[in-house]
Amino acid sequence: MxxxxxxxxxxxxxxxxxxxxxxxxxxxxxxxxxxxxxxxxxxxxxxxxxxxxxxxxxxxxxxxxxxxxxxxxxxxxxxxxxxxxxxxxxxxxxxxxxxxxxxxxxxxxxxxxxxxxxxxxxxxxxxxxxxxxxxxxxxxxxxxxxxxxxxxxxxxxxxxxxxxxxxxxxxxxxxxxxxxAGSGYFDAATGTGVRLDGTRAMRGDEPLEFAPTPDESVSELNQVLVKHAHSGDNPxxxxxxxxxxxxxxxxxxxxxxxxxxxxxxxxxxxxxxxxxxxxxxxxxxxxxxxxxxxxxVVAVEPNIWAGDGGRALYDYASEAALFAPCALLDKRFDNVSFARINAAHPPAWVARCRTLQENGLLSGADTATLAAESLQRLEASGWTHAMLVGAATTTALDLWRAVAVTYAAAYAQTGAGDMPCGFGIAAMDAGNLPHPATAVEAAAWWSDASGIAPGAGVGIVDTLDVAGADRSWPGSRCLAELWSAPDALGNRLHASVQKTRASLPRNTLPIFVVHGEDDGLIPVAFSSAPYASWLQANGLQPVFWRVANAQHFDAFLAFPGFGDSHVPLLPYAYAAMDRMWAHVFADAALPASARIETTPRGTGVLTRSQLGGLPGN
Structure with missing residues (x-):
């Protein structure tokens, strides 16, 4: 970063x-x-x-x-x-x-x-x-x-x-x-977890948000246990x-x-x-x-898998972890925030192009050709330019790997034991090396952590980490290969993912879906769009708002330069709630599905006119 x-x-x-x-x-x-x-x-x-x-x-x-x-x-x-x-x-x-x-x-x-x-x-x-x-x-x-x-x-x-x-x-x-899920992390070394009020306590003293059973085998790599990854429940x-x-x-x-x-x-x-x-x-x-x-029901940028063209999160996240770093070096992303560091290509992304070539996944002779080839590969599996623009942040912040590490363990239901592909989760020191968590570090996990590593002083242990510029390649490739692996672990992962596939809601339930077209974490073409089409094909009438120039993380719009090209999505989420409220309490008609045109914020302060079709303009 x-x-x-x-x-x-x-x-x-x-x-x-x-x-x-x-x-x-x-x-x-x-x-x-x-x-x-x-x-x-x-x-x-x-x-x-x-x-x-x-x-x-x-x-x-x-x-x-x-x-x-x-x-x-x-x-x-x-x-x-x-x-x-x-x-x-x-x-x-x-x-x-x-x-x-x-x-x-x-x-x-x-x-x-x-x-x-x-x-x-x-x-x-x-x-x-x-x-x-x-x-x-x-x-x-x-x-x-x-x-x-x-x-x-x-x-x-x-x-x-x-x-x-x-x-x-x-x-x-x-x-x-x-x-x-949640941030009630368990410290394996001290045997402490999180009480209902957020403070820490020893396992066995009282109910905790998350704690492995005393007889459960804990991997030596998992010094910090995270409920989403380590509960064994496939939540x-x-x-x-x-x-x-x-x-x-x-x-x-x-x-x-x-x-x-x-x-x-x-x-x-x-x-x-x-x-x-x-x-x-x-x-x-x-x-x-x-x-x-x-x-x-109002669902905003939902992680949902259904319909023709829908894809499971693990499928496209593990794919993007491999190919997006190289693809984003293509000249079409030269002016995209997060895709350049001081106008230069991120060295790890350049190295990824070479790694893909050396492993027979790409065949180009130079970085430009390899980037174009990697981009073509993603486009062939459904990625659009707008989705990849949004994915520049996800890629630069290494979120694809973070998602895949946690979800692979959840789907494989490995519990506190060995996580797939040699990963673990532990407290990290300033040099990004595992160390026993201090009382000060552990005390702030519940309030500060996001429920997924890295963050709040807790990071990913990668035993497949290699020397050189493309250190995360072996682990990322292992995670991607789990999706097609015919072995017991791959089969267990697939079976768990299948349980996340959506079924139809009752046909009398009003449903409102809002999604940004530049979403680079939960791309609209893999989630909301096929879901809404699937509902319509089965006789339901959801409201589906596609918002131009909106991406997944409104909080990221505060980063210097990044918000210039986008508008926030929360105004449309609030507006959808207003419309649902009026429908529920006053029997007002729900709006029609629409693509909402917007104007990117630019370098100045956001104005209401830039929000386009936001009700009330």
Whole structure:
């Protein structure tokens, strides 16, 4: 990664709005809702510790990360505040040019109460977190519940910048699930994991977010155990069930919080399922089995596999890890941010072209020819120019390999044992070498990590790493070959991936899908487009918005130069929620599917006119 980008910090801009209301009743001895494997924890959040931003407001979210008074032993309140800060910063563009809070979006203070627990699906070995945020301004006349799942592999607050930011100020309760992933890392050396309140504890003392059983064999390479990779559960196959369980938890928690309004049911409470990225895929999978629970579903850039032309994430991610570095050296990407370092080709990408040639996968004689050949190979498998423009960030940040490492272990269900292709996960020192995690490092994992390595001082151990410029080649090739390997490991991986393929939702359920055309992580041509076409071919009528010049990570738009060529996707996600709300509560017609024309932001501050067809222009 470009060191200038790594050092970039978002500048603060002041904006704070205030919401108020009446607190719900917090039961002293709550009844255990179905499926929980821990006590339900309640906490009240007012003033400087509200639901939406933990009291930070937009100005605080734009500033430096909240500090811990004791870095080795932060309090639950400190951890919650920083987890919310990290989740906002991982999803939204809060930079000074991005327009958040001025052109779209807001971060008002929303006081209220949280109800959280560990829940467990039947057949799963590990729990997932569920959380209900109930604002004091809950609208008892228009009883609204938004159910969401974290984006990526993030922790429980991973959808707060979308579902929370939209629902809480409107008086909706918002239910969250980490869908079997999350940042509750287990430190194998000390035998510690994460309590319900985010602080660390020894295995066996009380329920933890994730811990291998004491008799489970732990690979010596896995000094840090990550639930998505090491649970052995293949959580992606159960994303829909995670969302359904979170919704049912929320209804039961509402019964206890507001007994004078009970019971809360699908018949008397409007329930909208909404998610971004993997969370978007999760709510679409939940739509297959909702049995009338939901009134509508909004999925933004969803990781979903269905229909003709659809491809599984592991299929195209492992392919891109091999060929995208070389393909992006083609002259057609000369002006693409992240594809050049100070106008020069990244040395590792040049080396990848040679490696592909030496291994008989390309045949060109020079870098330019090899890049063109690699690009042709990706285009033949469905990659478009816009998708590859977006993929420059994914490639430059080595996200393809990070995704493939975690997902290969999840699909192969290797648990805490040896991960496929000789990989492991461990705390890393400044020289990127594994070392025993310190108490300070481990304390911040829950609040700071994204649920997937590398990040928050935790990195990927690659035993196939070789000397030279193309060090990641052997491991990346091994991961790609798993997709076609006829052996037991390859067959197990394929069987797990097949369980992630979508089924049809009920035909009366309103579904709204929003996707950016420049998405280079979950390309629209492999996910939303074939999914929407498949629904239409089977008699359903989804709304599908394709947004020009929008890519996967709004947060990346704050990087110098990168936001110039794009617009954020969150405005369209919020607009889709507005339309679904109007449809659910006022029977307003949903809009037609459309390609939304936009104007790239350029070097100045985002203006509303650049958002094109955004409702309200």
């Amino acid at each position: 470009n060191p200038d980008i790594a050092r970039f910090a978002l500048a603060p801009v002041i904006l704070a709005l205030v919401a108020c209301g009446h607190s719900p009743t917090v039961p002293e001895n709550p009844t255990m809702p179905d499926g929980l494997v821990s006590e339900m924890r309640t906490s009240v959040h007012q003033g400087s510790d509200d639901l939406l931003s933990a009291g930070l407001g937009l100005d605080g979210l734009r500033g430096s990360a909240p500090a811990f008074a004791d870095a080795s032993s932060p309090t639950a309140l400190e951890l919650r505040r920083r987890a919310i800060y990290t989740s906002w910063r991982g999803i939204a563009d809060l930079g000074p040019l991005g327009g958040y809070g001025e052109v779209y979006g807001a971060v008002p203070l929303v006081p209220g109460t949280e109800f959280s627990a560990f829940a467990q699906l039947e057949g799963a070995s590990q729990p997932h977190r569920v959380l209900l945020q109930l604002p004091d301004n809950f609208d008892r006349d228009k009883r609204c519940l938004v159910v969401t799942a974290s984006s990526g592999s993030r922790g429980i607050y991973g959808a707060i910048a979308f579902a929370g930011a939209w629902g809480l100020p409107r008086g909706c309760a918002v239910a969250y699930t980490d869908k079997g 992606e196959a159960d994303w829909g069930r995670h969302v359904i369980q979170a919704a049912r938890f929320a209804l039961q928690a509402l019964d206890q919080a507001l007994p004078d309004q009970a019971p809360f049911t699908a018949e008397n409470t409007r329930i909208i399922a909404a998610g971004v990225s993997n969370g978007g895929g999760a709510v679409l999978r939940a739509a297959e089995i909702d049995a009338g629970l939901f009134d509508g």
